[in-house]
Amino acid sequence: MIIHDVETYSQEEMKALQLKRLKETVKRVTAKVPFYQEKFNELNITAEDIQTVEDVRKLPFTKKEALRDNYPFNLFAADMKDIIRIHASSGTSGKPTVVGYTKNDIDNWADMVARAIAIAGGEPDGVFQNAYGYGLFTGGLGIHYGAERLGMATVPISGGNTDRQITVIEDFKPTVIAGTPSYILKVAEEMEYMGKDPKNSSLKFGIFGAEPWSEEMRKVLEDKFGIKACDIYGLSEVMGPGVAMECHESQDGLHIAEDHFIVEVINPDTLEPVADGEEGELVFTSLTKEAFPVIRYRTGDIASITREKCKCGRTTTRMSRVKGRIDDMLIIRGVNVFPSEIEHFLIQIEDLAPHYQVRLRREGTLDVVELHVEVTEEVYQQVNNDIQHERIKLVMKKVQHSMKNNCLVSMKVKVLAPRSIPRSEGKAVRIVDERKVAVTV
Template identity: 65%
Template sequence: MIIHEIETASREEVEQLQLMRLQETINRVYKKVSFYKKKFDELGVNPEDVSSIRDLIKLPFTLKKDLREHYPFGFFAVNQSEVIRIHASSGTSGKPTVVGYTKKDIKNWSELVARAISIAGGKAGEILHNAYGYGLFTGGLGLHYGGEELGMATVPVSGGNTDRQITLIEDFKPTVICCTPSYLLNIAERMVKQGKDPKRTSLKYAILGAEPWSEEMRRTIEKIFDLKACDIYGLSEVMGPGVSMECHEAQDGLHVAEDHFLVEVIDPNSLLPVPDGEDGELVFTSLTKEAFPIIRYRSGDIGSINRTKCKCGRTTIRMSRVKGRIDDMLIVRGVNVFPSEIEHFLLTIEEIEPHYQLHLFKKGSLQQIELQVEVTEEIFSEIHGDMNHGKINKLKKEIQNLIKNQCLVHVDVNILQPKSVPRSEGKAVRIVNHNESIKI
């Protein structure tokens, strides 16, 4: 269901609106944010120099480290009295990145997420089960306000307490569930353990995000639950969830909310734009944010863009699903590989469960990767729990050869008993680095 005229606007109409809002944003940050005034002046760029969308490349990039260096409120473009909400990243690798919202920002964000939920199949009058975490993380409240804005009865379950999640899904009968893909698998596994069939729930659509996931993971989830699984994208520095959303009709790229964001794809080394369809680093510029406008923010996420019309009828630019993050990329003897690429091929093997971790070790000067996966309950029963069984050794070689042939890297394979890989109630931990000096 298309609920906003921008979703079917012509390219000329979109760019006219974007240019007007870009010019307003540039003037705002030049006057209100000292970081941007200094950067603009260093580059010899004035707000008046931007007379076309193509002039965006004249503007400076913004990095996560810039936000941390101006912690907590150095990027705010309004008086403190106008800020009605503050979110922040986890800050696991240093100071958290802090973002603020005015009342208008919250209204815009709610409408954006409502649009995203609609694109994924949600409808007014239905029930939305929100299992994203609430708190400083933008996922929980972002989907919550969006669900209410769309007119859905929104259940603020948050993450964790999986048994309660299952009870509420059974009793409230939601049509939409929102969470990370790894946590939805966790819910399914728990249901099966309780003797319940995930296919028999009321769920029709899943809005999944906050971590890269492969097409094979999508197919696994859809088969287990008999629903449509769609990818949602957002990051707190740009707004939160709702920056782009995959439609349930085509499931072929995420429709960017172009009336609120400009998206670019650059080569992370040369910093130059790459052609449409080519992978690179996603870069975002906000067009309507008041409290925390941001210019050319380097997301660290790898993807591409597509300007062709989608079969759902929408004309907005589509992002590919995120392939991985620059800082998650493994460099193994000169070969670059993302965990999601390994996942894609790994999940084609029926004898293993869709739960895995990559453990990184250093032996001498060489990096080694150990892939930890679980055998299915059926296979475990068939071999009577003997993890030294010849069938396990054969499966190890099969997995090792598959990854070597398809991803061009050697991994040591450790096949574990069922339920051995840690489960996630939020973002899955795919990489465990046992030596921080290893380059990833």
């Protein structure tokens, strides 16, 4: 369901709209934000230097450090009397990153997410189960406002309380569920553990994001629930969920809300643009944000883009699903590996459950990488709960062989009983660093 004609604009129409809004954004930040005033003065750039959309490349990059250095409100481009909401990151690696919203920002965000939910298959007469966490994290409220804007009966259950999630699925008959893929998988597994078949539910579509997940994980979720599972993208610094959304018709790239953002893909080392279809770091410039506009924000996410028209009828630029984050990349004896690549091959091993953790620890002066995986309940019962059984040892060898041949890395592998790896009610913890000093392995 296409709910706004901007989703089918020609490239010329979209660029004309983007250019108008880009100039307005540049004027806003140079008038209101000291950080950008200084950066633009250093480059001797004004809004008059922006004559085409491609001129965005003349502007300075913004990195997450800038948000922390200007904590909490120094990057706001609106007076506090006009700020009606504040979100923030968890701040696990330093000061939290704080973002603000005016009433217009909230309205635009709701429209954007409503479009995203419609792209994924949501319809106004459906029931929407929102299992994203509410609070400082943008996911819960961002999705909530969009679902209501679309006209769906929205159930704000938030993350966690898995038994209640199952009760809502059974009693409220939702047509769409949203959450992190790892947590929704946990819901499905708990239903199975209780003797219930998730495929018998009313669910038709799933909207999953906030963590990288593989095509294989998509197949697992779709098979368990009998749904179409679609990827949603966003980050609080740029807006929140709804920056891009995968359509249920083709599930081939995420449609970017280009009327609100300009997307670039750059080589993270040279900072030069890469060709369409080539992977690099995603960079976003906001076009309509009043409280917290961002110029060329380096997301750290690795993906590619295509500008080809989608079979769903939309013409907006699409981004590939995120391969991983630059700072999540493991360097194992000189080989670069993303957790999503490990997941891609693990899920193809028949006797394994779709849960894993990469644990980094130190033995003497050496760094050791150990991959923890789980066998399925069925396999565990067949070997009489014996984790030392020969079949379990064969599974371990399969995993080691797959990692060596497909990911080109050698790892120690530990095969665990079902439900041994901790499940998260939010983002899955895929990497556990047990070393006292972080070093390259």
